[in-house]
Amino acid sequence: MTEVEVVKILREYFEGLFPKVCPNCKRCFATLREYIQLTRRIGQPISYDADLDDWTTVRPMGSVALANCPCGSTLALGTESMPLPRRLSLLNWVNIETQRRGLSPSDLLDTLRDEVRKQVLAGTGQPDTGKY
Secondary structure (H helix, E strand, O other): OOHHHHHHHHHHHHHOOOOEEOOOOOOEEOOHHHHHHHOEEEEEEEEHHHHOOOOOOOOOOOEEEEEEOOOOOEEEEEOOOOOHHHHHHHHHHHHHHHHHHOOOHHHHHHHHHHHHHHHHHHOOOOOOOOOO
């Protein structure tokens, strides 16, 4: 699996999580693009399995990226609903790439997050059709 393929997988998955509603202010983010434009990212994404150095788990906990809604509430985009085989293959890819690149898992996930955000905001790669 290449980084381009991983970014495509992540982008498609996260676009599929919308619309998303803030539980506090009830603001509806219709698309991933709108979410990126209106929220403020918080820190680096977290891979719970990588943080536990549990690379061979059969039940991955997944990853989460946090952002603040304009109202101040913290929102999360996570991989908990991603199909298990996909999560396992991505976890394996992260393990291999962190070793190969000499990066922490959070640094690698942040790089992926930046690329997804860049593509979504630029309207490149697979388009966000707004139907999610």
